[in-house]
Amino acid sequence: xxxxxxxLEGFGTALLPINILFAFIGVLIGTAVGVLPGIGPMSGVALxxxxxxxxxxxxxxxxxxxxxxxxxxxxxxxxxxGGSTTSILLNTPGxxxxxxxxxDGYQLARQGRAGSALAIAAIGSFCAGIVSLIGLAxxxxxxxxxxxxxxxxxxFSLMLLGLAAVSGLAxxxxxxxxxxxxxxxxxxxIGLDNVSGVARFTYNIPALYGGLEFLTVAVGLFALGEVFxxxxxxxxxxxxxxxxxxxxxxxxxxxxxSGPIARGSxxxxxVGVLPGAGATLASFxxxxxxxxxxxxxxxxxxxxxxxxxxxxxxxxxxxxxAMIPLxxxxxxxxxxxxxxxxxxIMYNIQPGPLLFQDHPGVAWGLIASMxxxxxxxxxxxxxxxxxxxxxxxxxxxxxxxIIIAISVFGVYAVQVNTFDLILLIxxxxxxxxxxxxxxxxxxxxxxxxxxxxxxxxxxxxxxxxNGDFMVFLEKPISLAFIVIAxxxxxxxxxxxxxxxxxxxxxxx
Amino acid sequence: MxxxxxxxxxxxxxxxxxxxxxxxxxxxxxxxxxSAYPEKPLVVVAPSGAGGGWDLTARSLTKILxxxxxxxxxxxxxxxxxxxxxxxMAEYATQEKANDYKLFVNSPPILINHLKAEGNxxxxxxxxxxxxxxxxxxxxxxxxxDSKYKTLKDVINQLKKNPKSITVAGGSAPGSMDHLVSxxxxxxxxxxxKSIKYVAYDGxxxxxxxxxxxxxxxxxxxxxxxxxxxxxxxxxxxAVESPERLGGxxxxxxxxxxxxxxxxxxxxxxxxxxxxxxxxxxxxWDDTLKKLSEKEEWKAELKANNWEPEYKDSxxxxxxxxxxxxxxxxxxxxxxxxxx
Numbered sequence: 001x002x003x004x005x006x007x008l009e010g011f012g013t014a015l016l017p018i019n020i021l022f023a024f025i026g027v028l029i030g031t032a033v034g035v036l037p038g039i040g041p042m043s044g045v046a047l048x049x050x051x052x053x054x055x056x057x058x059x060x061x062x063x064x065x066x067x068x069x070x071x072x073x074x075x076x077x078x079x080x081x082g083g084s085t086t087s088i089l090l091n092t093p094g095x096x097x098x099x100x101x102x103x104d105g106y107q108l109a110r111q112g113r114a115g116s117a118l119a120i121a122a123i124g125s126f127c128a129g130i131v132s133l134i135g136l137a138x139x140x141x142x143x144x145x146x147x148x149x150x151x152x153x154x155x156f157s158l159m160l161l162g163l164a165a166v167s168g169l170a171x172x173x174x175x176x177x178x179x180x181x182x183x184x185x186x187x188x189x190i191g192l193d194n195v196s197g198v199a200r201f202t203y204n205i206p207a208l209y210g211g212l213e214f215l216t217v218a219v220g221l222f223a224l225g226e227v228f229x230x231x232x233x234x235x236x237x238x239x240x241x242x243x244x245x246x247x248x249x250x251x252x253x254x255x256x257x258s259g260p261i262a263r264g265s266x267x268x269x270x271v272g273v274l275p276g277a278g279a280t281l282a283s284f285x286x287x288x289x290x291x292x293x294x295x296x297x298x299x300x301x302x303x304x305x306x307x308x309x310x311x312x313x314x315x316x317x318x319x320x321x322a323m324i325p326l327x328x329x330x331x332x333x334x335x336x337x338x339x340x341x342x343x344x345i346m347y348n349i350q351p352g353p354l355l356f357q358d359h360p361g362v363a364w365g366l367i368a369s370m371x372x373x374x375x376x377x378x379x380x381x382x383x384x385x386x387x388x389x390x391x392x393x394x395x396x397x398x399x400x401x402i403i404i405a406i407s408v409f410g411v412y413a414v415q416v417n418t419f420d421l422i423l424l425i426x427x428x429x430x431x432x433x434x435x436x437x438x439x440x441x442x443x444x445x446x447x448x449x450x451x452x453x454x455x456x457x458x459x460x461x462x463x464x465x466n467g468d469f470m471v472f473l474e475k476p477i478s479l480a481f482i483v484i485a486x487x488x489x490x491x492x493x494x495x496x497x498x499x500x501x502x503x504x505x506x507x508x
Numbered sequence: 509m510x511x512x513x514x515x516x517x518x519x520x521x522x523x524x525x526x527x528x529x530x531x532x533x534x535x536x537x538x539x540x541x542x543s544a545y546p547e548k549p550l551v552v553v554a555p556s557g558a559g560g561g562w563d564l565t566a567r568s569l570t571k572i573l574x575x576x577x578x579x580x581x582x583x584x585x586x587x588x589x590x591x592x593x594x595x596x597m598a599e600y601a602t603q604e605k606a607n608d609y610k611l612f613v614n615s616p617p618i619l620i621n622h623l624k625a626e627g628n629x630x631x632x633x634x635x636x637x638x639x640x641x642x643x644x645x646x647x648x649x650x651x652x653x654d655s656k657y658k659t660l661k662d663v664i665n666q667l668k669k670n671p672k673s674i675t676v677a678g679g680s681a682p683g684s685m686d687h688l689v690s691x692x693x694x695x696x697x698x699x700x701x702k703s704i705k706y707v708a709y710d711g712x713x714x715x716x717x718x719x720x721x722x723x724x725x726x727x728x729x730x731x732x733x734x735x736x737x738x739x740x741x742x743x744x745x746x747a748v749e750s751p752e753r754l755g756g757x758x759x760x761x762x763x764x765x766x767x768x769x770x771x772x773x774x775x776x777x778x779x780x781x782x783x784x785x786x787x788x789x790x791x792x793w794d795d796t797l798k799k800l801s802e803k804e805e806w807k808a809e810l811k812a813n814n815w816e817p818e819y820k821d822s823x824x825x826x827x828x829x830x831x832x833x834x835x836x837x838x839x840x841x842x843x844x845x846x847x848x
Contacts, residue, residue, distance in 0.1 A: 043557070050567060148721035152707075192592070192627045194708050197682035197845065199626045206598050209591030209627050275717055329720070330736055331713040338713065342564065346812055353740035416588060417595070460707045464675045464724065 007137055010364030014372055019070050019365070022052075023373045026071035030078015031380065034094050035086055036410055040215065041079035041095065042335040043413070045072050049343050065347030066362050070369040072343050073323075076336050077129060077370065080279065080316040081377045084121040088308065089114060089391050090403050092223035097279035097315035099218045099445055100287045104300060104307025106226075111303050115389045116249040120257050120305055121312040122381040123249075128265035128313035129374035132320025135269050137367055140356075144328040147273050152460035153471050155274075157481035159454040162281065164485035165288040166443045177443045180434070184447020185454075187212055194452070195459045207419040214280075214448055216411050220424040221441045223407050225431020227400050232432070249305070257309035260290050268314030272321025278334045279318040284446055286314035292488075301440075320370070327351050327363055545608065545788045549582040552779075553612040555596035557589040564813060565613045565642065565777050572806045578796050592684075594621050594629035601631035605782050608789035611639065615777045616685050619833045623840055624683040625847045633833070637781040637790060638825045640797040643810060644818035647689030647749035647773035648731035648761075652719055653742055660746040660767050663726055664697050671703040677724040679712035683845040686712070688836065689773050690728025691843075692749060693764055696771045701843050719743065730775050731758060732814055749773040774832070776818065778825060794822055 013019060033044035052071050056064035083098035088105030101121070108117040135143070166181045190201045191211030202208040249257070264286040271282035290310040291300040300307050325331045330352030332338035344351050349359050356363050391399070411424050431441060465471035472478050552570050554563040563585070570583035588596035593614065604610050622632030649660060657663045667674055678686025687708070691701040709715040712729045719727045720742060731750075735757045737743035745761045748754060749772050753763055764771050781793065800806050801819035810817050820828060840846035 046557075046563070050571070148717060151718065151721060151723035192681060194681045194710060197624070197626050197684065197687075197708070202627075206591040206595040206629065209594055210589070275714060325717070329717065331717045332711075338711070341713075345814060348812065348814075350736045352736040353742055354736060415590070416586075417590060456708075456710075460709075463705050463707050466672050466705075 003137060006360055006364045007368060009361070010366075010368035011371075013066060013361055013365030014070065014369035019067055019369060020372065022067045022071040023074050023369045024376055026074020027078035027081075027373045027377050027380065030075040030080075031082040031377070031384070033075060034079035034082020034084075034098075036094060036406060040336075041076050042339060044075050044079060045336055045339045045343070048072060048075060049339070049346070052343075053346070061347060062349075062359065062361060065344065065349050065359075066365045068347065069340065069344060069362065069366050070373075072340055073366060073370060074373045076340065077316065077319045077373065078377060080319050081122060081125045081381055083315070084125075084308070084312050085118065085388050086406070088117045088121065089388060090223060090399070090406075091226040092403055092407060093215075093218050095279075095315075096215050096218060096449075097283050097318070098311075099222070099280070100283045100311045100442060101308055102222050103287070103442055104302075104304050107301070107303030108305065108308065113303070113305075115385055116253050116305065117308045118385040118389055119249050119382065120253065120309050122378060122385065123254075124257065124261040124264065124309045124313035125316040125381075126374055126378040127261050128268060128317035129320060129377070130371070131262075131265040132269040132272065132317040133367060133370050133374070136320055136323055136370075140324050140328050143273050143324055147275060147325055148329070150274055150477070151475070152457040152464065153475050153478045154481070155457040156454060156461055157472055157478040157485070158274075159450050159457065161481045161485040161488070162285060162288075162446070162450050163454065164488045165285070165292070166446060172438060176439045180439050180441070180443040181447045184444040184449075185451040186447075187217070187444075188448045188451025189455070195456050195463075205419075207417060211452070212423065212448070213411075213415055213420055214445075216415065216420045216423050217427050217448060218445050219407050219411060220427025221431035221434075221445065223403055224424065224428025225435055225441070227403055228428055228432035229436065230396055230400060253305050256305050260286075260306040260310035261313045263289065264310040264313030265317045268317030269321040271314070272318030273324050275325045275331050278322070279315040280449055282314040282318035282321075283311035284449070286310040323367075323370075327355055327366075329353065330355075545786070545792050546579065546581045548609060549584065550579065551584055551586050551610045553586045553588050553596060553600070553610060555588050555590075555593035555612060555614065557587055561615065561777065562593075562613050563587060565815075568809050568813060569613065569642070569779065569800075572803065572809050573796070573800060576800070576803050576805050578800055578803075591627065591629075592621060593617055594627065597621070597629045597631045597635075601635040601783065605635070606784040606786075607782050608786050611779055611781050611793075612636075613642075613777060613779055616775060616832065616836070618780075619829065619836050620684055620688070620840075623833070623837050623847055624845050626683060626845070627681075628847050633780070633826075633829050635783050637783060637785045637822070638829055639779045639781050639790075639793045639822050640801075641776045641778040641818055641820035641825045641828070642797075642801075643777045643815040645730045645732050645775040645816060646754070647692065647728060647775065648734060648745050649690070649693060649726060649728055649747045649749075650719070650734055650737075650743050650745045651726050652722065653744050655725065655744065657725070657746070660693060660762075660764075660769075663746065664694060664699070667694055667699050667704065668697075671699065672705060674726060675705050675707055675724040677707040677709055677715045677718050677727045679709050679715040679729055681708045682706055683840060683843065685775070686715070686728055688839055689730075689749065689775075690726070692728075692771050692773055692839070693747060693767075693769050695839060695842060696764070696769045701839070716743070731761075732816070735814075771835075776828075777815075778820075790822070797821075 033041060052068040056068050079095060083095035084101050086092045086094045087098040087101040088109050091102050091106040093099040093102055105117050166177060190208055192199050192209050267286045268282040271285060287307060287310055290306050291297045322334055322337050326337045326341055332341045341351050349362055411420050435441060461471050552566045554566040556562045566585045570585055573579040574583055618633050621629050651657050676690045678690045680686040687706055690706060691704055694704055695701045707724055709718060712733050715727045715729060718724045731748050734743055734745055738745060738757055747764050747767060748758060748761045749764055751772050798821060807817060837846060
């Protein structure tokens with residue numbers, strides 16, 4: 001078969017010493033980029049483009065392009081491995097796609113299971129990476145056609161399903177989760193409306209034209225909120241520092257994680273293929289799904305290994321899936337893939353329908369190198385788990401200043417704007433206040449992510465259909481999502497009305 | 509202390525990541541300067557995040573100026589994201605208006621953001637010193653290859669018959685560049701631009717995807733981003749908004765003028781200085797940027813990025829901006845979106 005033949009040739013390219021070296025540098029920097037909030041994969045890749053350009057200066061153009069893209073892609077998926085580290089250890093998401101990992105990861109760390117959580121995150125990322133690469137190698141063409149058929153109506157219904165599923169992120173009270181979701185949706189309306197071009201809630205402040213930056217809000221709510229809590233509650237004096245615990249996950253933990261990893265990988269891959277949906281959504285969706293199908297949903301949010309395994313697999317799989325529209329259609333599904341595309345174009349290699357015909361060496365070399373890179377990341381990350389996990393033993397009086405510094409530098413590095421620092425602190429205070437009153441933070445963050453997508457896609461669909469709402473029901477994929485969303489909400493209530501004991505914790 | 513050692517390891521990782529940032533800022537060694545200006549390092553601002561068109565232009569510009577020794581002083585690129593460039597403009601036009609050592613790159617949004625009612629910035633190109641145009645690109649109107657609309661005339665006629673029957677898409681919000689590019693032919697053909705159904709996507713790529721997936725009928729975007737799809741036979745460009753036909757892959761694409769519509773939309777990128785730039789500095793940049801435009805290294809850099817070279821000196825560029833501003837103002841007015 002052609003695919004196998006090309007893939008073997010790709011391995012031939014990827015296994016050249018120079019490309020192995022480039023892949024290694026890429027994943028190493030990617031891991032570091034993932035660990036730090038602020039320097040996200042997007043800015044990491046963008047900043048490395050000129051560096052790789054000078055490193056590959058003397059090579060012939062096609063080889064230079066292959067080596068560069070191998071390094072840059074390494075940063076991209078390497079960041080997905082690293083992103084979990086600070087989420088689990090410090091409650092500080094390193095990337096937006098790791099926000100949901102904080103929910104259970106940090107709880108696990110507090111119980112002294114940081115080592116297991118980190119190791120499972122690495123293993124899950126690895127499995128997901130391999131799954132998505134197989135998908136990329138085999139299904140690239142047909143999937144890209146399906147992704148194109150996803151119009152505004154389909155996106156809207158998918159996002160609606162995401163919102164309906166928000167109960168999966170609720171703590172003790174469904175009402176509070178609802179309040180927080182709507183609060184998140186409200187915040188997401190700030191900025192220039194992309195459909196009508198009207199400025200909303202900006203009060204003529206240019207810094208607000210682009211809306212609130214998602215990562216600033218997430219870091220503020222989770223990381224600084226936790227910092228304020230520790231300071232105000234004087235937890236530093238209680239002396240019972242969490243222990244690292246064992247590094248390698250137990251057989252039981254591996255068994256518990258295998259399902260979530262498999263499902264997270266598949267779900268993440270398919271969400272990643274859709275342009276614009278991305279790793280963040282993939283991680284949210286997979287977490288919610290795991291909670292819904294779990295036999296012990298009450299454990300989610302209190303530290304269950306599945307709550308780490310699923311989203312961490314999903315975000316890594318999504319980064320593989322996102323390569324499909326990029327390579328086969330020339331359509332970047334996220335900011336980072338847009339920059340990867342820019343890098344390819346710089347070498348006169350245009351991603352798009354002709355890439356696999358015109359430059360098979362580059363395309364398959366990249367895919368093969370991603371297999372190798374994922375193996376490297378696993379080998380790289382397992383020993384690092386030991387190093388990172390020790391962070392948890394650091395006394396709070398040292399840890400807190402570090403968290404504050406990472407948060408502030410990280411946010412400033414991306415936004416270069418004092419406004420975002422103020423926003424960060426406000427979100428920190430809000431995060432503390434809300435969390436201490438038992439308002440779950442994750443629905444707010446999900447609302448902020450989904451808000452613009454729901455709204456824009458709904459209005460795009462309605463513009464195209466001349467205001468006819470039937471468009472959401474006429475398209476089969478869209479209809480299916482809406483039906484699932486309705487059932488998702490209705491079934492637990494019906495069961496409850498019938499007096500059945502409902503496992504899920506709505507209105508607990 | 510035990511803990512100290514532990515997080516020193518953590519910090520090492522942090523340093524590694526930070527060095528990523530540092531790496532990008534290494535610039536050529538600064539030699540001796542020949543004239544009084546510039547006497548110290550220079551900054552070129554890209555009023556967006558890393559990776560966009562402005563950023564890439566600023567990085568290419570500084571790289572080649574240093575490489576060819578046209579500027580001996582170190583030049584660095586600074587990113588100032590926010591509000592489509594308006595955050596930066598507010599700061600630049602008020603606090604940096606006499607700073608000869610800070611330049612920036614921009615494109616038509618500097619005109620549009622000043623003219624439109626929403627997301628407006630009170631500062632426009634008149635609050636700067638336009639130094640030179642560097643590159644050009646053109647608006648284009650495209651349909652899917654198997655579309656029932658074979659020519660621009662078909663689209664215009666259908667729009668005249670029933671504007672609701674065609675969905676037009678672009679990669680940016682109404683009142684911004686892609687929107688203006690999309691409606692220009694219709695507007696010039698006497699169709700009320702407000703009646704056209706325009707769907708805004710979050711970038712040109714998503715707009716192309718919506719076209720390929722049959723979710724919209726027509727898109728308006730920059731012609732350079734469509735070449736690959738034309739070659740692959742997936743997209744047909746109905747018109748290019750340039751003064752004359754382009755070469756290469758686009759040689760069969762008619763201009764608007766050939767189809768009886770007297771209009772063009774040039775998507776330029778240029779360099780700007782502060783409003784109260786000193787004479788010396790202005791003269792320095794006039795000479796330097798002219799020399800740059802003739803350098804082989806610069807031409808090669810533009811080619812590598814798929815950018816068309818187009819040099820206009822400060823005077824010509826300023827005049828051009830004035831003309832384009834008038835046109836954009838008229839279009840926004842007809843849309844009811846202009847700043848009153």
